[in-house]
Amino acid sequence: APAEAQERVRWRVPIAFPSALPALGDTAPWVFEQLNIVSGGNVQLRISEPGQLVPPFQIMEAVKDRKVQAGFTWIGYDAGKIPALPLISAVPFGMEPWAFTAWWYHAGGKELGQELYEPHNIHPLLCGIISPETAGWFRFEITSLDDVRGLKIRFAGLGGKILQELGASVTEIPGAEIYQALERGAIDAAEFSLPEVDQQLGFDRVAKYNYFPGWHQTFTTMHLLVNKGLWDGLEEQTQALMNMACMAGTMYGLSKAEANQGPVIAQFPDKGVTPVVLPEEILLELEQVSTQVLREEAEKDEMFSKILESQIAFRKNYDLWKQYGYLPRDFPTTLYDRE
Amino acid sequence: MEINEILAILMFVTFIGTLFLGFPVAWTLGGIAIVFAAISMLADMYLDTWIGIDWLYVSLVVDDLWNTMQNWVLVALPMFIFMGLMLDRSGIAEQMMESFSQLFGRLRGGLAITVTVIGILLAASTGIIGASVVLLTLLSLPIMIKNRYNKGFAVGTICASGTLGILIPPSIMLVIMADRLAMSVGDLFLGAVFPGLLLGGLYILYIIAVAALYPSQAPAPPNVARMSLAVLWGVVKAALPPAFLILAVLGTIFFGVATPTEASGVGAFGAILLAWGNRRLSLTVWREVVRQTTTTTAFIFGILVGASAFAIVLRGLGGDDLIADALLGLDLGRHGTIIVIMLIVFLLGFVLDWIQIVLILLTLVAPVVKALGFDIVWFTILFAVALQTSFLTPPVGLALFYLKGVAPPEVTVRDIYRGIAPFIVLQLIGLTVVYLWPEIVTWLPQQAYGR
Amino acid sequence: MTGTGSDPETGPRVDIDQFFHPVELPRTRLSDALDDVVRGVGNAVSWVWVALIGVIVLNVVLRYVFGQGRIEFEELQWHLYALGFLVGLSYCIQNDSHIRIDIFHERFRLKTKAWIEFFGILFFLIPYVAVILIYAPPFIEYSIITREVSTAPGGLGYRWVIKSAMLFAYILILVAALSRLSRVIAYLFLKPPMIRDRERG
Numbered sequence A: 001a002p003a004e005a006q007e008r009v010r011w012r013v014p015i016a017f018p019s020a021l022p023a024l025g026d027t028a029p030w031v032f033e034q035l036n037i038v039s040g041g042n043v044q045l046r047i048s049e050p051g052q053l054v055p056p057f058q059i060m061e062a063v064k065d066r067k068v069q070a071g072f073t074w075i076g077y078d079a080g081k082i083p084a085l086p087l088i089s090a091v092p093f094g095m096e097p098w099a100f101t102a103w104w105y106h107a108g109g110k111e112l113g114q115e116l117y118e119p120h121n122i123h124p125l126l127c128g129i130i131s132p133e134t135a136g137w138f139r140f141e142i143t144s145l146d147d148v149r150g151l152k153i154r155f156a157g158l159g160g161k162i163l164q165e166l167g168a169s170v171t172e173i174p175g176a177e178i179y180q181a182l183e184r185g186a187i188d189a190a191e192f193s194l195p196e197v198d199q200q201l202g203f204d205r206v207a208k209y210n211y212f213p214g215w216h217q218t219f220t221t222m223h224l225l226v227n228k229g230l231w232d233g234l235e236e237q238t239q240a241l242m243n244m245a246c247m248a249g250t251m252y253g254l255s256k257a258e259a260n261q262g263p264v265i266a267q268f269p270d271k272g273v274t275p276v277v278l279p280e281e282i283l284l285e286l287e288q289v290s291t292q293v294l295r296e297e298a299e300k301d302e303m304f305s306k307i308l309e310s311q312i313a314f315r316k317n318y319d320l321w322k323q324y325g326y327l328p329r330d331f332p333t334t335l336y337d338r339e
Numbered sequence B: 001m002e003i004n005e006i007l008a009i010l011m012f013v014t015f016i017g018t019l020f021l022g023f024p025v026a027w028t029l030g031g032i033a034i035v036f037a038a039i040s041m042l043a044d045m046y047l048d049t050w051i052g053i054d055w056l057y058v059s060l061v062v063d064d065l066w067n068t069m070q071n072w073v074l075v076a077l078p079m080f081i082f083m084g085l086m087l088d089r090s091g092i093a094e095q096m097m098e099s100f101s102q103l104f105g106r107l108r109g110g111l112a113i114t115v116t117v118i119g120i121l122l123a124a125s126t127g128i129i130g131a132s133v134v135l136l137t138l139l140s141l142p143i144m145i146k147n148r149y150n151k152g153f154a155v156g157t158i159c160a161s162g163t164l165g166i167l168i169p170p171s172i173m174l175v176i177m178a179d180r181l182a183m184s185v186g187d188l189f190l191g192a193v194f195p196g197l198l199l200g201g202l203y204i205l206y207i208i209a210v211a212a213l214y215p216s217q218a219p220a221p222p223n224v225a226r227m228s229l230a231v232l233w234g235v236v237k238a239a240l241p242p243a244f245l246i247l248a249v250l251g252t253i254f255f256g257v258a259t260p261t262e263a264s265g266v267g268a269f270g271a272i273l274l275a276w277g278n279r280r281l282s283l284t285v286w287r288e289v290v291r292q293t294t295t296t297t298a299f300i301f302g303i304l305v306g307a308s309a310f311a312i313v314l315r316g317l318g319g320d321d322l323i324a325d326a327l328l329g330l331d332l333g334r335h336g337t338i339i340v341i342m343l344i345v346f347l348l349g350f351v352l353d354w355i356q357i358v359l360i361l362l363t364l365v366a367p368v369v370k371a372l373g374f375d376i377v378w379f380t381i382l383f384a385v386a387l388q389t390s391f392l393t394p395p396v397g398l399a400l401f402y403l404k405g406v407a408p409p410e411v412t413v414r415d416i417y418r419g420i421a422p423f424i425v426l427q428l429i430g431l432t433v434v435y436l437w438p439e440i441v442t443w444l445p446q447q448a449y450g451r
Numbered sequence C: 001m002t003g004t005g006s007d008p009e010t011g012p013r014v015d016i017d018q019f020f021h022p023v024e025l026p027r028t029r030l031s032d033a034l035d036d037v038v039r040g041v042g043n044a045v046s047w048v049w050v051a052l053i054g055v056i057v058l059n060v061v062l063r064y065v066f067g068q069g070r071i072e073f074e075e076l077q078w079h080l081y082a083l084g085f086l087v088g089l090s091y092c093i094q095n096d097s098h099i100r101i102d103i104f105h106e107r108f109r110l111k112t113k114a115w116i117e118f119f120g121i122l123f124f125l126i127p128y129v130a131v132i133l134i135y136a137p138p139f140i141e142y143s144i145i146t147r148e149v150s151t152a153p154g155g156l157g158y159r160w161v162i163k164s165a166m167l168f169a170y171i172l173i174l175v176a177a178l179s180r181l182s183r184v185i186a187y188l189f190l191k192p193p194m195i196r197d198r199e200r201g
């Protein structure tokens, strides 16, 4: 007998980052294209580029009210309304991307995420994840904590809060003004995204020191937020299709982000850019403050505390595995490391 | 043709038709949006269409309004307006322009050239058209009229010079274009420098030519004193403080002491100090300046907010697909494609504002142009020049609106349309030059970064 | 309503009235009362620009002289600016300075202009304002329920307050629109006109 016809889905889906940005932006188009193909054209999610329909910061609310059926965004934008969101969108000194996916898919993360969004009438699907971001583009070198004090830096979110605690003069000047402010020296440093993305935006032209590691954003997720009423009404087949496509999207984003940063850094010498690793002294201090800030957040919000506990519990065992299962990060291999 | 497409076209036509009835532009934009949303819902109910606009969708205007409220970059707009009004109401602006015209002596068109030069300087410090046009109008229109300039000519000069800010870096437009195409803001900024100067130069050449050929259009000031040290000293005394203020604002931005937003506020503060220093800071002046700042800022935002409601519904009707399909459906060859794109941008510019055109068209055509083997920086700048023109083309020419909002009532829309026409031709000449000699765009980025 | 005039005492001044392009409609008692509200709020809120200048200057001094970044002041800047332009929208209706394409309009008879106002307010302005007035309350309510705060370090709390400015401003727009509508109705349907616009102020 012929298969039952699949239900038709036609959604307008606003995305938070321009689809021309690698990994950060082009995951959504890829996922939607796959959905279209495997469903034989039955499930069509149409992208609307940032600002075309829904302003990026408003995507979650628009989905909640079903002004649009779904949205593809970095959910950290909504931390002002849902304080626990940094834990599942990007958090200082958090997990590495694949560890995060392990927690999300297999250690209760997904369920906690759904619980978190339940009161907001939204069903969240993890649909992309990318590698650590850079710790920012600096006009000069940072050698000690003294250099951080009074540093004029553009830094968003919890990471900015931590730098502020350490005496930096943090600003959140709009994205549109970063390049010029950096170029003219109105700010000393700024963070935005992956080296590949930042380079496309031209930061490498105006700030010659690119700092690592991305302590403030060890992973960055992207989610497909679906209006919950709508999601619950979908046929099981459609739900499965979307779950599958998003899981693939997670791998797509991560593998693409992992693949592309090396070549970018390899070209730094040609561009006069120096990659620099933050001194351990500074990292240790940042970690201290970060822990303190996260504890404070956990005290203020119940879901924050609940999710943080879950992540800490997961990390206990996972770190054991990481300790035994993996080669040390700097372990030399004769085959791959020439010289 | 689908019903939604017919509605989209109808929406445009109704808008333009209604606009000329003279109801405020802001509410016409917002109102047409709601009316056509309602019509499309009725069509879905009774005509068996599936357009899919509902009231929830329309309510995105609330989110959009909130987004505008949060837009920190736009804080500079009321600040520059305040600065202009303070200089104007305290009489400092007139004094300054008066001295400049002394400086030019019997040179015809001197004031207009001054306007263009100030326009270029303003453009290099801010990318906000509303601010530039309002500032230039307040600074120079009254005195140009007083000096019996042809109104249209004066108005055209101001509008064209004021819009240079969107092209000459820094420019919000270039930033947004770079963001859309994931390319370097730096490339675009540098690429736009010479095309911007080229256009400024074209304006000046035009002004000189008109003043020479038709002296009545731009007469020399009637009561110039013979140039002497005393006169020169008078000029310096009157022009120096405000000129210093303007240069200080530009300087703080240029040398990175402050961001453009901050510099605008500091500039407004400086204008207060100047007025105070000249003992012109009466309560009446304060009152007039703050109230007129509110009015001027609000009529600009009225249009911005109305236009976004219009765009949301137009998009819901599939209007952007309509435009996109029309463009990509053609097979025109390499240069044919570029020319047709520019033509469409130019035509759309009559009825849409630049941000809509960028959102609808730029991301769509950029990959096509790249595939044809063109330099994408060059193409984007070409696009930007065409968009700059959209500020000047009626009926939806934002620069014209802004000028009209603060111009004396004897300046009619007719004057504005007549005055702006030659400058639109100059824009097209500039566009052609950049099209024929891409090096004007590509040379500077290559020098700076060795791309 | 002539152009610029130079006064030796106070220097050149521009008559503020020259900036308005009023459609001369009769005023009504209702319109006078409503206009008083809109004008009063607009006049008062106009001082927000001075406050904004103060905040910006303070912020710049803090950053460049004392090396201190204060994001609460950065946010306060757009809070003030948003309040200013939002309230200004109704202020502009009251003093009739929203931009019109008056290339034909200026030649219409007053009666024609009044009909355009009548239909424009009824079918364009009021429906548009209604959409905002209907959908802004739940938007603000959600901000209150979630106790929304800024995500920036040291950013401002109580987001619902500034979000409410939207509702406040659009109520004022409605008030200004009703005032104008009453004047149009008085002119078109009730005779004789009560107060001429010229007597304003």
Ligand code: NA
Residues within 6 Å of the ligand: B122, B123, B124, B125, B126, B127, B128, B164, B165, B166, B167, B168, B169, B170, B171
């Ligand atoms: Na500019």
Ligand code: NA
Residues within 6 Å of the ligand: B349, B350, B351, B352, B389, B390, B391, B392, B393, B394, B395, B396, B397, B398
């Ligand atoms: Na136009």
